[in-house]
Amino acid sequence: xxxxxxxxxxSGPAGPATAAGRARLGRAGRVALGLLVPVALLGAWWxxxxxxxxxxxxxxxxxxxxxxxxxxxxxxxLWHHVAISTQRVLVGFAVGAAAGLAVGALVGLxxxxxxxxxxxxxxxxxxxxxxxxxxxxxxxxxxxxSKITLIAIGAFFPVYTTVAAALRHVDPxxxxxGRAFGLRGLRLxxxxxxxxVLPSLVAGLRLALAQAWLFLVAAxxxxxxxxxxFLLTDSQQNGRVDRILLxxxxxxxxxxxxxxxxxxxxxxxxxxxx
Amino acid sequence: MVLPTEQTxxxxxxxxxxxxxxxxxxxxxxxxxxxxxxFPAGRGxxxxxxxxxxxxxxxxxxxxxxxxxxxxxKSTLLRQVSGLDAPTAGRVTVDGTPVAGxxxxxxVAFQEPRLLPWRTLTQNVALGLPAGTPRxxxxxxxxxxxxxxxxxxxxxxxPRQVSGGMAQRASLARALARxxxxxxxDEPFGALDALTRLxxxxxxxxxxxxxxxxxxxxxxxxxxxxxxxxxxxLLRTLGQGAAPAGSVARVVEVPGARxxxxxxxxxxxxxxxxxxxxxxxxxxxx
Numbered sequence: 001x002x003x004x005x006x007x008x009x010x011s012g013p014a015g016p017a018t019a020a021g022r023a024r025l026g027r028a029g030r031v032a033l034g035l036l037v038p039v040a041l042l043g044a045w046w047x048x049x050x051x052x053x054x055x056x057x058x059x060x061x062x063x064x065x066x067x068x069x070x071x072x073x074x075x076x077x078l079w080h081h082v083a084i085s086t087q088r089v090l091v092g093f094a095v096g097a098a099a100g101l102a103v104g105a106l107v108g109l110x111x112x113x114x115x116x117x118x119x120x121x122x123x124x125x126x127x128x129x130x131x132x133x134x135x136x137x138x139x140x141x142x143x144x145x146s147k148i149t150l151i152a153i154g155a156f157f158p159v160y161t162t163v164a165a166a167l168r169h170v171d172p173x174x175x176x177x178g179r180a181f182g183l184r185g186l187r188l189x190x191x192x193x194x195x196x197v198l199p200s201l202v203a204g205l206r207l208a209l210a211q212a213w214l215f216l217v218a219a220x221x222x223x224x225x226x227x228x229x230f231l232l233t234d235s236q237q238n239g240r241v242d243r244i245l246l247x248x249x250x251x252x253x254x255x256x257x258x259x260x261x262x263x264x265x266x267x268x269x270x271x272x273x274x
Numbered sequence: 275m276v277l278p279t280e281q282t283x284x285x286x287x288x289x290x291x292x293x294x295x296x297x298x299x300x301x302x303x304x305x306x307x308x309x310x311x312x313f314p315a316g317r318g319x320x321x322x323x324x325x326x327x328x329x330x331x332x333x334x335x336x337x338x339x340x341x342x343x344x345x346x347x348k349s350t351l352l353r354q355v356s357g358l359d360a361p362t363a364g365r366v367t368v369d370g371t372p373v374a375g376x377x378x379x380x381x382v383a384f385q386e387p388r389l390l391p392w393r394t395l396t397q398n399v400a401l402g403l404p405a406g407t408p409r410x411x412x413x414x415x416x417x418x419x420x421x422x423x424x425x426x427x428x429x430x431x432x433p434r435q436v437s438g439g440m441a442q443r444a445s446l447a448r449a450l451a452r453x454x455x456x457x458x459x460d461e462p463f464g465a466l467d468a469l470t471r472l473x474x475x476x477x478x479x480x481x482x483x484x485x486x487x488x489x490x491x492x493x494x495x496x497x498x499x500x501x502x503x504x505x506x507x508l509l510r511t512l513g514q515g516a517a518p519a520g521s522v523a524r525v526v527e528v529p530g531a532r533x534x535x536x537x538x539x540x541x542x543x544x545x546x547x548x549x550x551x552x553x554x555x556x557x558x559x560x
Contacts, residue, residue, distance in 0.1 A: 177388040273392050
């Protein structure tokens with residue numbers, strides 16, 4: 001019967017065309033294309049420095065940066081910097097994202113919560129990250145708490161904004177169906193509303209993670225004795241341009257890798273949701 | 275039951291026992307006393323009375339079709355019984371006790387399937403299980419209901435991977451999973467193509483035979499009402515302001531036992547009468 005025919009064609013109308021386009025290029029091809037520009041940049045960097053077009057005290061070559069990395073690894077410092085920075089980002093991200101989800105749910109689902117909180121949060125959101133640093137140091141001292149709090153503030157807002165906005169637009173028909181089958185309150189949230197906004201939530205988490213790395217450097221630039229931000233300021237004072245470049249490259253790589261991990265999860269999710 | 279589509283339409287034989295193996299809830303009586311629903315004036319709109327003075331008594335196991343032109347309050351009437359909405363006047367009782375909030379004794383199937391797109395059909399049907407159903411019993415019940423509506427082969431598919439008719443059958447199975455004493459159907463077949471609609475009507479009769487429930491069926495299809503219902507309630511659209519009469523234009527008993535012949539001659543007159551009541555003259559008698 002015609003009813004059954006639909007089973008054999010699971011992909012949506014947009015499915016075949018884009019899937020074919022991706023298949024033609026292949027996974028290796030896509031990776032190669034993405035690497036093209038970085039490799040070209042690296043080549044240009046190596047070319048200009050090796051030819052002596054730029055003095056080494058302004059721009060050391062890739063080889064010098066690599067040597068600086070090897071040197072720091074041998075001293076046992078590099079992994080320490082990377083590890084502490086990653087830890088701060090992950091902890092701050094987790095705390096900020098969880099708070100963003102909770103407050104976003106409150107503002108997105110309750111009219112009272114929206115009226116009470118949304119204006120204040122909008123104002124707090126407008127405060128630049130560096131402006132928090134003096135206060136946080138005053139209140140929480142120069143320990144881990146102040147840094148993680150700053151990163152949490154950075155991770156909070158993307159999650160809060162996307163979740164609150166998405167929850168306002170959950171299909172009312174689905175919510176009513178949930179209510180008709182006896183779901184209320186937290187059960188309704190966890191069974192219908194949160195799953196419905198999951199794609200938006202993941203997009204928000206992705207933004208939040210990027211923001212966490214931004215706020216990390218702000219936190220470490222000012223008051224720290226470890227981490228990639230500290231490596232930046234410390235090297236600036238010692239005139240170690242090679243280490244500055246190393247820190248920048250590491251921040252770029254770490255940010256990209258963590259983002260790619262969430263991106264992977266996002267793609268798997270969207271395949272199921274859409 | 276003379277349609278040639280019959281054989282393919284019903285993949286499972288009619289079970290003789292309750293298909294879900296549930297509590298065995300029997301059909302419950304429904305009573306509406308002077309039910310009215312008015313919507314207060316919104317921004318730029320005047321207050322509207324959608325339902326007024328609806329008195330209706332539905333016997334346990336009866337199938338009552340609610341028929342009327344669009345905007346006459348058919349769906350609103352159903353929402354009063356389901357507890358998704360509350361009347362501004364009058365009262366609704368199921369089995370003698372008032373309906374308040376989403377009532378566990380009733381279950382709704384909406385015009386759109388309203389399945390959760392991220393869940394498989396099995397998981398969607400499981401949503402209808404009464405709270406506190408033990409896991410193994412629930413799983414078994416869902417499987418049996420999917421079999422009853424002919425979806426065993428599609429149990430692990432998601433709503434977007436199946437046709438509209440299949441999604442609507444899953445929606446019906448979800449409502450049945452609640453083991454309701456009163457089954458509320460809000461134009462459940464309205465969005466389906468003509469053939470699928472006829473199959474679904476037969477499926478509903480089989481389900482009703484297998485799992486007795488009082489059925490309130492909102493429809494705008496006279497044929498459907500005459501084929502399925504014991505009685506047809508014809509609603510009228512209320513005019514602006516307070517209407518002098520209530521929403522119920524008339525209540526008609528449909529003669530003959532189910533399953534009925536879709537082409538039955540004795541229903542022709544009733545059909546013309548109901549269509550006339552809906553404002554569609556049939557010119558049969560000229």
